[in-house]
Amino acid sequence: MKPYYSDDLVTLYHGDSLTVLRELPDASVDCCVTSPPYFGLRDYGEEGQYGLESSPAEYVETMRALFAEVRRVLTDDGTLWLNIGDSYYSGRGNPGPNAADEKQPARRGWIRPVDRPGQSWAKPKDLLGIPWRVAFALQDDGWTLRNDIIWAKPNAMPESVSDRLATRHEHLFLLTKGRRYWFDLDPIREPHSDVSVRRAQPHRADPGRTYREGDPYEGVGGAQTLRLDQMNHPLGRNPGDVWSIPTQPFPGAHFAVMPQALAERCILGGCKPGGVVLDPFSGSGTTGLAAAKHGRKYVGIDLNADYLDLSLRTRLAQPGLDFGEASA
Structure with a gap:
C-alpha cells in the first residue's frame, strides 16, 4: 500500500x-x-x-x-x-446544512439522519x-x-x-x-492548587504531639488525615x-x-x-x-x-x- x-x-x-x-x-x-x-x-x-x-x-x-x-x-x-x-434526534424533516452548498448542488435538499422523519430508533427530542x-x-x-x-x-x-x-x-x-x-x-x-497546599499544612493544635519531618501522616483540619506524600507530588496533582x-x-x-x-x-x-x-x-x-x-x-x-x-x-x-x- x-x-x-x-x-x-x-x-x-x-x-x-x-x-x-x-x-x-x-x-x-x-x-x-x-x-x-x-x-x-x-x-x-x-x-x-x-x-x-x-x-x-x-x-x-x-x-x-x-x-x-x-x-x-x-x-x-x-x-x-x-x-x-x-x-439529538429531531425528526423534523428539514434539509441539512449542505442544502445551499454551491460546491455540492447534488446535495441540495439532503436531510441529516438525525432529522429524517419517521425513524423507529428514537423519539423527537431524544438524546x-x-x-x-x-x-x-x-x-x-x-x-x-x-x-x-x-x-x-x-x-x-x-x-x-x-x-x-x-x-x-x-x-x-x-x-x-x-x-x-x-x-x-x-x-x-x-500544579497543586492553593487550597491543596493550605490543607496540607500540619495542624499543630495538639501541643503534645511530636511532628517528624517526612512523616506521611499529618493532622489536617483536626480529625481529617491525608497522605501528604501522595497529595503533594512534586510534579503536581493528577488532572482528574x-x-x-x-x-x-x-x-x-x-x-x-x-x-x-x-x-x-x-x-x-x-x-x-x-x-x-x-x-x-x-x-x-x-x-x-x-x-x-x-x-x-x-x-x-x-x-x-x-x-x-x-x-x-x-x-x-x-x-x-x-x-x-x-x-x-
Whole structure:
C-alpha cells in the first residue's frame, strides 16, 4: 500500500479508514488519538463517509469494526483515546446544512439522519447516547474501558434552546487492549492548587504531639488525615477526568477540529517517547502536529485528499512546523 505522503515523522494514507487499517501491520502503532465523524450531523461530500449510517445501531457497528482493526495494529501496551460527541434526534424533516452548498448542488435538499422523519430508533427530542453506545460496544468487543473523560468547553457555542440545558461537553474515552499498558501520569500533572497546599499544612493544635519531618501522616483540619506524600507530588496533582479545554478554531477548515491541547495531553499520557501515534480520521492534522511536537511519529488516514493536502500545507508543513516549546 503506497502512502499519500511520507517522511521521517509523518505518514499519510488516502482512503477508507477501515480498508487502510486492514493493510497495516500488527502491533505497528503505540497509541491512537482520534475523533471520528459524529452520527448523523454532517455531510462531508465524500462517498463512503462515516457518520451517515441510517441508524445509531449501524453507526455503532461501523465504529466497532473499525476499532477492532485499530486494536490489532496497536502494540499490546497501546492505548486508544476516543473523542466522540452525542446527537439529538429531531425528526423534523428539514434539509441539512449542505442544502445551499454551491460546491455540492447534488446535495441540495439532503436531510441529516438525525432529522429524517419517521425513524423507529428514537423519539423527537431524544438524546441518543451515541458515545456510550460506542463505548459499550467496544467494551463487549474486548477493549478495556479505563476512563470516561469529560472534555468541558468553556467557550462552547451558544445554543438557541429553551427547554433543555446547553451542551458544554463531549466524552473522551481511554481504552486499552488489556490490564497492562503504557501510561505516564507525570507529563500531564497539574500544579497543586492553593487550597491543596493550605490543607496540607500540619495542624499543630495538639501541643503534645511530636511532628517528624517526612512523616506521611499529618493532622489536617483536626480529625481529617491525608497522605501528604501522595497529595503533594512534586510534579503536581493528577488532572482528574474533567478537562476544561477551549475549542480551537481553524480558519483553513470548514469542519470541527480537535484542540491541540487535548491531543497533546492524550499523547503525553498514553504514548511512549519515540512511539507512533495513529489517527484514522486525520482531518486537519491536529493529532499529527501534537505527535511531532512531542517527539512521536505519526500515521494519519483520511477519506478526503483535500483534507490531507490542507494538513500538509498547514499543521504538518515541513519545514516550518510550529512546535512551540516542546515538552520532554
